Amino acid sequence: MSEWQPSLRSAVEPFHVMEVMRAAAARQQTHGDMILLCVGQPSTPAPRPVLDAVHAVLESDALGYTVGDGIPALREAIAAHYRSTYDVPVTMDEVLVSTGSSGGFSTVLLAAFDPGARVAMARPGYPAYRNTLRALGIQPVEIDCGPATRFQLTVELLERAHAEAPLDGVIVASPANPTGTLIAPGEFAAIASWCTSQRVLLLSDEIYHGITFGAAAQTARAVSEDAVVLGSLSKFWSMTGWRVGWNLLPRGLRRPVDVLQGNLAICAPAVSQYAAVAAFSPESTDELRRHVDRYAVNRELLLRRLPELGIDSFAPPDGAFYAYCDVSYLTDDSKQWCAEVLDRTGVAIAPGVDFDPVHGNRFVRLSFCGTTDDLDEAIDRLVAIV
Numbered sequence: 001m002s003e004w005q006p007s008l009r010s011a012v013e014p015f016h017v018m019e020v021m022r023a024a025a026a027r028q029q030t031h032g033d034m035i036l037l038c039v040g041q042p043s044t045p046a047p048r049p050v051l052d053a054v055h056a057v058l059e060s061d062a063l064g065y066t067v068g069d070g071i072p073a074l075r076e077a078i079a080a081h082y083r084s085t086y087d088v089p090v091t092m093d094e095v096l097v098s099t100g101s102s103g104g105f106s107t108v109l110l111a112a113f114d115p116g117a118r119v120a121m122a123r124p125g126y127p128a129y130r131n132t133l134r135a136l137g138i139q140p141v142e143i144d145c146g147p148a149t150r151f152q153l154t155v156e157l158l159e160r161a162h163a164e165a166p167l168d169g170v171i172v173a174s175p176a177n178p179t180g181t182l183i184a185p186g187e188f189a190a191i192a193s194w195c196t197s198q199r200v201l202l203l204s205d206e207i208y209h210g211i212t213f214g215a216a217a218q219t220a221r222a223v224s225e226d227a228v229v230l231g232s233l234s235k236f237w238s239m240t241g242w243r244v245g246w247n248l249l250p251r252g253l254r255r256p257v258d259v260l261q262g263n264l265a266i267c268a269p270a271v272s273q274y275a276a277v278a279a280f281s282p283e284s285t286d287e288l289r290r291h292v293d294r295y296a297v298n299r300e301l302l303l304r305r306l307p308e309l310g311i312d313s314f315a316p317p318d319g320a321f322y323a324y325c326d327v328s329y330l331t332d333d334s335k336q337w338c339a340e341v342l343d344r345t346g347v348a349i350a351p352g353v354d355f356d357p358v359h360g361n362r363f364v365r366l367s368f369c370g371t372t373d374d375l376d377e378a379i380d381r382l383v384a385i386v
């Protein structure tokens with residue numbers, strides 16, 4: 001048989017950072033000196049109570065499929081988390097447990113939009129938004145967001161895009177990847193009410209909630225009952241590979257998302273769901289807050305030392321664990337520059353092209369979720385070559 005022609009919809013961009021990761025692994029094999037500043041995941045394991053819970057459930061449960069929308073104990077723990085953290089009246093009926101927020105994102109998009117729908121997102125932004133939308137036949141409307149709006153959408157920017165051609169949805173992330181910036185509370189509420197008034201679905205990616213360095217992040221659920229919230233245990237809870245996320249869904253989307261998830265995934269991993277209930281215990285929260293304390297120390301270190309690299313153009317991150325830096329004085333090809341930096345120093349950095357196909361060649365994303373010593377050493381090495 002001649003080679004199979006893949007579908008047109010599958011022709012989406014790969015994550016360029018994966019190429020950096022591959023090159024970094026090769027560098028580690030040959031030199032053993034690699035420092036990863038390109039990853040978007042904590043280096044720490046799940047909190048202790050989760051690890052204890054997983055051992056116990058392995059012995060006590062057959063771990064078959066669970067109910068499609070998630071085990072009730074976990075859905076209730078997630079709802080209680082919203083009530084206690086944000087003081088919003090979430091009930092477990094609104095919560096659907098997904099396979100990471102990524103799994104939830106696909107089913108929500110499928111349930112909410114038909115092919116050809118237009119969904120706005122900030123550029124720079126998390127690349128999977130754009131790629132997943134495209135694969136589903138939905139049109140990503142990337143809106144340039146520069147330093148003036150701290151790389152975030154505003155009502156004014158949305159109105160402009162909506163006037164050109166009506167939008168059906170808007171994705172926001174606050175804190176965002178790759179910039180770590182928050183949408184100011186007033187603007188967030190304004191975006192939510194604009195979406196309601198225009199009948200545009202607001203999707204709020206809240207995966208970096210819990211990791212903030214000043215004001216806490218605001219949940220869309222506090223300003224809108226119409227919004228979809230996407231959450232995950234991946235970042236604050238340090239559980240990327242466990243693949244547990246959730247959606248908070250407005251009434252009209254609950255049944256369709258549930259049915260789609262049942263067909264596409266059956267359920268989120270059972271072992272992870274049972275163990276995840278313990279992620280919301282006070283002991284887990286204490287342990288996880290210590291990670292955030294370390295990110296805060298790393299952030300200070302980075303902000304203090306970035307000028308040594310000549311980097312003075314970036315938005316200080318309000319949350320997450322990234323700094324998105326303009327390196328245009330060093331290169332106009334950030335992918336090539338990151339490859340060179342890895343080759344000369346063993347430090348792996350993410351090029352901006354993943355997050356912004358238009359201006360990303362002038363930017364890099366530095367991740368500061370590793371150890372403070374590694375970060376300090378990485379900056380020493382970078383200072384030596386710029």
Ligand SMILES: Cc1ncc(COP(=O)(O)O)c(C=O)c1O
Binds near residue numbers: 040126205233
């Ligand atoms: C902004 C953002 N949203 C969603 C995800 C997906 O995370 P997960 O599927 O692990 O919940 C990531 C992962 O890096 C991210 O940075």
